[in-house]
Amino acid sequence: MSRVAVVTSSPPFAEGGHLVIARSLVTALREAGHEAEIVVTPSHRFGRQASGYLATWLTDVGHAADGRRVDQVISLRYPSYAVRHPVHVCWLNHRMREYYDLWDEFYASLGPFQRPKERARRLAIRVADRYLLTRNVKRLFAQSNAIQARLVRFGGILSEVLYPPAPQRPYRCDSYGDYVFAVSRLTPIKRMDLLVEAMALPQCRAIRCVIGGDGSERERLERLIAERGLGGRVTLAGSLDSEGLVRHLAACRAVCFPTRAEDYGLVTVEAFRSAKAVITCEDSGGLLSQHVTLHHDASFSQFAGPVGWFGTLVKTGVTRILFSCAADEAR
Known part of the structure; x- marks a missing residue:
């Protein structure tokens, strides 16, 4: 049995798909016999993104409170992939899209005094992301073809696609209502x-x-x-x-x-x-x-x-793939 930290970021009082995926991954890891927990890192608002990256970079995920070693990290959403660990797999949900594919409309919404600042922040975040996703992680997976394509388009970063399965819930079809x-x-x-x-x-x-x-x-x-x-x-x-x-x-x-x-x-x-x-x-x-x-x-x-x-009947084996890839890299 290994001890795995699933790391994602989230602003306060926000619920999104990345948290659903993180919880589902923890559940799947536990069912596979591993000890797993979610570690939530900061996701700061505009103007404070750098401090969010720095706080994540300084977060200690190498050891737990009891002093035992954490064997592996799986990170999801920006800037959670800034955590440092020798066995680190990123299963990317997305980067900060306002600085990538949503830049044009975001930039158009800014005032004349905000634009120079955001151009500088955009450049800094892009440089940091490229370093972290190519040098700070052992293996990079994208959660969809769209995410994979954006990684290539903005940064020339290569990844493998690994789709998240539906969360573990008691799905059923009672009727086709009105x-x-x-x-x-x-x-x-x-x-x-x-x-x-x-x-x-x-x-x-x-x-x-x-x-x-x-x-x-x-x-x-x-x-x-x-x-x-x-x-x-x-x-x-x-x-x-x-x-x-x-x-x-x-x-x-x-x-x-x-x-x-x-x-x-x-x-x-x-x-x-x-x-x-x-x-x-x-x-x-x-x-x-x-x-x-x-x-x-x-x-x-x-x-x-x-x-x-x-189309959802085929099992993806997500937990096994994420864990085994990191184990291979660690050897």
Whole structure:
């Protein structure tokens, strides 16, 4: 049995897919007979990113509180890969995208006095990321083809793709109900407003919508729902626990995934495990490279959902791969 630290970063009071993946990885490692814990490192806001990288670099993950050695580290999200350990595998969720593929729109939102500072920070973070991902880790995996492509495009960094499986939950399909379900952090890039606007179209009058999650866009979505007169058909359900998430996945007609240029899209895998079709956009990225149209007839969802579900039956062996690769490097 080995002792493994799963390291990811997170700002306070934030719940995202990286934490879900980290918890699932810890569970899988424990089931495989290892001792595993999550170590959460800082994720500082704009203007303080350097201190987040430095704090992570100085974090001691070599030994636990009892003095015993930590055998391996698996890091996920920036800047968690700045931790130092002789047996360090990075299973990359993403870098700070505002300094990479989202730079143009981020830069356009800045004032004239902010732009020089952010250009300097962008350069510093890019240099640090390239060093850390090529010199500080023994092996680099990307959680999707999109992440792998960005690593090559921005930095010429090579990696292997290793998709996260669906988290360990009691998925089921109870019915194909009268509503579309979406769940995400409510931020602009997740584009839940597209779903709300679609619900206002005449051809969508026969179906409801439930949106799970919280975030900075909630108030704007509430106003949009009121303006479109959708209070009786669109529900903002707030944060959902695991039981509530599984219940909605089991009862909905389909899952909507309207986000832009997603890294992976964990909810799509969970939808497939629940035998539900996924409605998405041509530029949503992640796992889905094609889009489907939701018909009023639930039979379409009953066909498309199981097709997706069968695609998740193949076991990826993620835990074994991450652990064995690091062990090979250590020898």
